[in-house]
Amino acid sequence: MRYSQFLFFEWKQFKRSSSFQKGIGIKIVLLLAALYFIAAFTGLGLVAYYLIQKSFPQLDPIVVVNNYLIFWFLLDLTYRFFLQQLPVMNIKPFMLVPVKRSTIIHYLLAKTSWSFFNWLPLFFFIPFAIILLVEAYPLIQVMGWLVAMILFTLSLNYLNFLINKNNTYFYGLVSLIFSFAALRYFNIYDITVLAGEFFNKMYSLWYAFLIPLLLLVLLYRRNYAFVRKSFYLDDAIRKEKKLVRTQEFSFLNRFGKMAPFLKNDLKLILRNARPKQVLFMSFLFLFYGLIFYTQETYSDSPAFLVFASVFITGGFLLSYGQLVPSWDSEYYKLLMSQNIPYRQYLESKWYLMLVAVIISFILATPYIYFGWDIYAMIAAGALFNIGLNSFITLFGGALNRVPVELNVKAKAFSNTQGFNPTQLLIALPKMLGPMLIFYIPYKLINFNAGLLALALSGLIGLMLKSFFLNKIESIYQKGKYKTIAAFNEKK
Amino acid sequence: MIRVENLSKKYNQDEVLHIEHLEIPKGQSFGLVGNNGAGKTTFFSLLLDLIQPTTGHIVSNTIRIDASEDWKPFTAAFIDESFLIGYLTAEEYFYFIGELRGQSKTAVDVLLAQFEDFFQDEILQKKKYLRDLSKGNQKKVGIIAALIGQPDVVILDEPFANLDPTTQIRLKKIIKDLDENTETTILISSHDLIHVTEVCERIVVLDKGEPVKDIQTSQATLEELEAYFNK
Numbered sequence: 001m002r003y004s005q006f007l008f009f010e011w012k013q014f015k016r017s018s019s020f021q022k023g024i025g026i027k028i029v030l031l032l033a034a035l036y037f038i039a040a041f042t043g044l045g046l047v048a049y050y051l052i053q054k055s056f057p058q059l060d061p062i063v064v065v066n067n068y069l070i071f072w073f074l075l076d077l078t079y080r081f082f083l084q085q086l087p088v089m090n091i092k093p094f095m096l097v098p099v100k101r102s103t104i105i106h107y108l109l110a111k112t113s114w115s116f117f118n119w120l121p122l123f124f125f126i127p128f129a130i131i132l133l134v135e136a137y138p139l140i141q142v143m144g145w146l147v148a149m150i151l152f153t154l155s156l157n158y159l160n161f162l163i164n165k166n167n168t169y170f171y172g173l174v175s176l177i178f179s180f181a182a183l184r185y186f187n188i189y190d191i192t193v194l195a196g197e198f199f200n201k202m203y204s205l206w207y208a209f210l211i212p213l214l215l216l217v218l219l220y221r222r223n224y225a226f227v228r229k230s231f232y233l234d235d236a237i238r239k240e241k242k243l244v245r246t247q248e249f250s251f252l253n254r255f256g257k258m259a260p261f262l263k264n265d266l267k268l269i270l271r272n273a274r275p276k277q278v279l280f281m282s283f284l285f286l287f288y289g290l291i292f293y294t295q296e297t298y299s300d301s302p303a304f305l306v307f308a309s310v311f312i313t314g315g316f317l318l319s320y321g322q323l324v325p326s327w328d329s330e331y332y333k334l335l336m337s338q339n340i341p342y343r344q345y346l347e348s349k350w351y352l353m354l355v356a357v358i359i360s361f362i363l364a365t366p367y368i369y370f371g372w373d374i375y376a377m378i379a380a381g382a383l384f385n386i387g388l389n390s391f392i393t394l395f396g397g398a399l400n401r402v403p404v405e406l407n408v409k410a411k412a413f414s415n416t417q418g419f420n421p422t423q424l425l426i427a428l429p430k431m432l433g434p435m436l437i438f439y440i441p442y443k444l445i446n447f448n449a450g451l452l453a454l455a456l457s458g459l460i461g462l463m464l465k466s467f468f469l470n471k472i473e474s475i476y477q478k479g480k481y482k483t484i485a486a487f488n489e490k491k
Numbered sequence: 492m493i494r495v496e497n498l499s500k501k502y503n504q505d506e507v508l509h510i511e512h513l514e515i516p517k518g519q520s521f522g523l524v525g526n527n528g529a530g531k532t533t534f535f536s537l538l539l540d541l542i543q544p545t546t547g548h549i550v551s552n553t554i555r556i557d558a559s560e561d562w563k564p565f566t567a568a569f570i571d572e573s574f575l576i577g578y579l580t581a582e583e584y585f586y587f588i589g590e591l592r593g594q595s596k597t598a599v600d601v602l603l604a605q606f607e608d609f610f611q612d613e614i615l616q617k618k619k620y621l622r623d624l625s626k627g628n629q630k631k632v633g634i635i636a637a638l639i640g641q642p643d644v645v646i647l648d649e650p651f652a653n654l655d656p657t658t659q660i661r662l663k664k665i666i667k668d669l670d671e672n673t674e675t676t677i678l679i680s681s682h683d684l685i686h687v688t689e690v691c692e693r694i695v696v697l698d699k700g701e702p703v704k705d706i707q708t709s710q711a712t713l714e715e716l717e718a719y720f721n722k
Contacts (some may be wrong), residue, residue, distance in 0.1 A: 023703065243618040246580045260590040264576070271578040271620070334574040335540040339563045339591045408579065481543045488573070 006107050029425060034116065038123050045127030049135065059280040062132065062145075062203055067196035073156060074177070076121065080160040084117050095231075105227045109158070109220065118157055125149045144206030151212035158219040167227065167277070174284075185294070244271075261348035268327060269320075272406040278319045282356070285315025286363055289378070293370045302447060305374070306454065307431060309381035310389070312364050316356035317385055318430065321393035322400065324349045325476075329403035329487040336484060342473045343353065346394060350469070353390045357382050375449070380454040384434050387461030391468040392433070396426035398475040401486035492517040492644065492676045493538070497547035500700075501531055508533045510547075515678070515693075517643070520670040522691030522708075524716065529697040531680040532570070535648050538678070539568055542666040551644060564592070568646035569633035577622030580646040581614045584621060585639065592640030599639060606635050609661045626653045636663065638669075645669070646678045652688050659686065666690045684720070688713045694698050 028410040052061040058080075094104055129146045133139060163170040183189045202208045249263045292298050292308035299305075320327075325345075328335055336346070361382045368375045437457050444451030461468070476483075495513040499506060508530040515521050523531050536542045538549060540556050548555050554562045568574070576584055589599040603615065613628050621629060630653050637645055647701075651659050667690055669675050681687045687694060688708055696704035696719065704719065706712055 244580060244620055245618065248581045260587055264579075267578060267583070331573055331576045333539075333541055333570065334576070337563065337566070337568055337574075338542060338588070339593075341560065369612060481541075484541050 003103070003107050003110075006104070023251055041120060041123035042127050045124040046131060048124075048128055049131045062137070063196075063200055065128070066199035066203060067192070069199045070192050070195035073152060076117075076153070077156050077160060079337055080117050080156060081163065084157075084160060086117055099177050101228065101231055105224055105231070108227065109161075109223055112157055112161060113154060115157065118153055121153045122150065123184040125153075140165075140206045141203055141293055144209050145203040145371070148202040148209035148212050151209060151216050153214060154217050155216045158216070158223050161223055162219070162226065167273075185290075203397060216445030221483055226273075255348075255351065256350040257344055258351060261345060262352065265315070265327075265348065265352050268406070274404060274406055275320070278323075279316070282315030282319050282360075285319075286313075286360060287373070288312050289364070289367055289370070293374055302377075302442065302450070303435045303439045305377060306381065306450075307435050309374070309377040310384060310434045311381075312367070313357050313382040314385040314389055314430075315360065317353045317390055317393060318427070320356070321349070321353055321390065322397055324394060324397040324424070325483070326397070326400055326402055326404040326487075327406070328404060332484060332487045336480065342476045343469060346469055346472060346476070350390055350465075351395065353377075353393070354386055357385045357390075376451055377454075380438075380451045380458070381434065383455045383458030384437070384461075385458070391461060391465075391472065392426070392430050394472050395475070396430075398479065399426070401479075401483050403487045403489065492519075492552055493678075494550045495547070496550070498537065498549060499542055500537065500542065501529075501545040506545075506700055508697075510534070510702055513702065515676060517676055518670075518674045519693055520666065520677040520691045521679070522694040523678065523688055523697060524682070524684065524694060525680075525697035526720070528699070532648055533696060533698070533700075535568070535570060535646050535678070539566070539570070540647055542588050562644075565643040566646070567592075567637040567639070567642035567644070567709065568580050568648075569630075569637045569650070570646070570648040572626075572629055572633075574633050574636075575621045575629055578620055580620060581617065581624075581689040584632060584696070586634055588636045592642075594640045597630045602639060603635070606665070609635065609658065609665065611658065627655060627658065630654060631658065638665075641673070642675065644676045644678070647653070648680050649682070650679060651681055663690050664715040683715045684713060688716065 048065065049061045052059070052064045056064055096117075097307055125146055129142050132142045159173075162325050180191045184191060202212075246268065249266055252262045252266070253259045269279055288311045289308050292305055298308075325332065361378065364378050367378055434454060438450040438454045440450075440451040493513075493515040493535065495510050497512070500508040507528075523534065525531055533542070537544055538551070538556065540560075540562075544557060550556070551562045552565065556562050576587070579587065585599050585603060586596055589596065594602075603610075607615075610631060614624075614631055617624075621632060624632070630650070634647060634650055638649065650662060651655045654662060663686060666677060666679070669677060670690070670692070671717075679687065679691060687718055692708055694704075694706045694708055694712065694716070695702050696716070704715075706715065
């Protein structure tokens with residue numbers, strides 16, 4: 001059994017899956033987006049040196065870059081966490097054939113290093129390094145630095161694998177980042193200074209790349225050990241038998257015909273690993289405002305503040321809503337043959353989002369600290385979320401036919417991510433829409449007019465609720481057979 | 492009750508099902524047998540509008556299945572585990588189905604009480620999610636859930652597979668009871684000729700998507716079927 005054979009299997013799996021038959025239009029857009037990012041990164045790599053030289057004439061550009069690298073890598077990791085597709089492989093058939101486990105695991109891990117997310121940073125680092133050489137920086141130091149950057153990028157690749165597959169790593173890293181952010185915010189200790197010094201060493205000592213090399217090796221081995229450990233079907237054979245309680249949630253009965261669905265959704269969220277993770281993530285969205293409201297730079301451009309305000313109350317709506325109906329993919333055939341009109345199903349999901357927005361809005365009350373303007377903005381954003389964003393999200397979900405495995409978190413071989421590039425495209429209007437709705441009246445009239453427009457857009461959307469739901473329902477109706485077939489596909 | 496007209500299903504050019512005409516009267520217990528790939532599950536999926544017919548249609552109680560959703564209130568089915576909701580306990584699942592079919596909790600409880608021996612003390616009050624039950628126990632839950640709310644049509648795909656012998660015998664009794672005491676139309680597919688001949692009044696044999704035999708069950712049926720499949 002050789003690696004080429006794995007590749008061959010995978011090519012077949014890819015070609016024969018139903019997501020392959022996704023619209024050609026989306027593929028072209030994705031390709032264009034990739035080209036755009038490559039061009040942007042290359043351009044940045046070429047001009048960054050001179051830009052920095054102009055803005056900070058008294059500083060060495062390489063030092064400035066090194067000082068800010070920590071943010072670059074943080075951003076890189078964040079994008080990876082949400083967007084990078086992790087390898088999926090069905091190991092069961094390989095367990096009984098004569099192929100070494102280590103072969104499979106090495107193949108699986110090596111495959112991730114070919115991701116676009118590893119290539120993209122190179123389009124910045126390499127041109128930047130070339131410019132450094134052109135500017136007569138010493139070759140050996142520049143090369144040492146470049147190698148270190150590539151190794152750090154690869155390390156992030158494997159770090160991302162760990163935090164995606166393992167909750168301990170994920171929560172550990174998130175709390176680490178939060179505590180450093182807090183220390184920095186309250187002027188107690190600024191880790192970025194230390195990080196800057198660290199990255200400068202990568203340049204000043206050419207052999208310092210041994211540190212990221214060591215990091216990469218350690219992370220790779222951690223990954224290996226983690227995957228190796230899950231290379232058993234134990235989970236399938238001997239399940240953890242935890243005693244559970246039957247729950248009623250009878251207080252939801254007041255919602256009448258929608259009650260059974262709401263109760264079900266509540267159980268779905270409380271009893272499955274994936275939705276729980278989403279819930280936690282949407283809680284983090286509440287703090288989004290802290291990043292924006294505290295920065296001087298944004299106070300002059302309120303359109304960005306609107307962006308943040310929409311996110312504060314929309315975290316759950318966006319992250320949960322985009323996977324409707326995928327959350328129900330495991331038993332979609334049941335729903336389709338039971339006595340369930342699509343309308344009730346959709347409406348119950350909408351109510352769930354509504355409740356989530358209201359709860360987030362209540363939790364966002366402390367933002368009054370930043371002034372009533374900000375709070376009014378959050379309120380307008382919440383209205384927009386309820387009246388428009390909810391429907392856009394449900395619409396986007398209707399086009400999403402990726403099945404979700406509800407209760408997997410630590411299984412190293414399955415794709416635990418539901419976020420795919422198609423989703424990103426649909427996400428654009430959700431993010432840019434409110435900014436535009438606010439920005440135009442804001443420019444033409446004033447701040448309050450912008451807020452009013454945003455709030456009104458939400459109210460109008462709310463009035464058109466049945467119209468929107470009808471439209472979405474007809475999309476569901478039209479895609480019914482396709483959706484069933486896609487959800488039926490074994491992962 | 493169920494009328495099939497010129498029904499066919501093609502994937503690309505392969506015809507996997509072709510039924511010119513078939514009528515299943517109300518209250519009949521109808522058995523479907525055939526080798527793998529004969530089209531049994533395809534037929535059931537078409538009956539539930541889970542796939543789209545290439546030509547023709549099925550009419551159930553005057554409702555065209557691929558054109559209206561009004562057949563759902565009086566139809567119930569258990570095809571495979573994707574009809575179960577893994578994160579619910581058995582009780583929660585039964586009540587959920589009950590709510591969808593307009594049955595109160597008490598009504599569901601009364602129904603469940605009838606099947607206590609079928610469950611063999613493995614299902615109720617076990618404090619386990621359905622996803623943690625064994626395949627056989629999951630099947631028990633699915634089959635009984637399909638009986639909630641007195642549906643007029645009950646569709647069971649391979650109900651005997653994966654069940655232990657005791658449960659198989661009890662299931663046969665349940666199906667016979669339904670057949671004799673109610674007007675329920677029951678559609679069953681099976682690979683087990685003995686079980687099917689025992690519980691079904693009528694047996695249709697599918698071969699490569701086409702009905703090749705249509706037998707009213709009698710003493711001689713089992714032999715006839717065995718002879719056919721032994722060819």
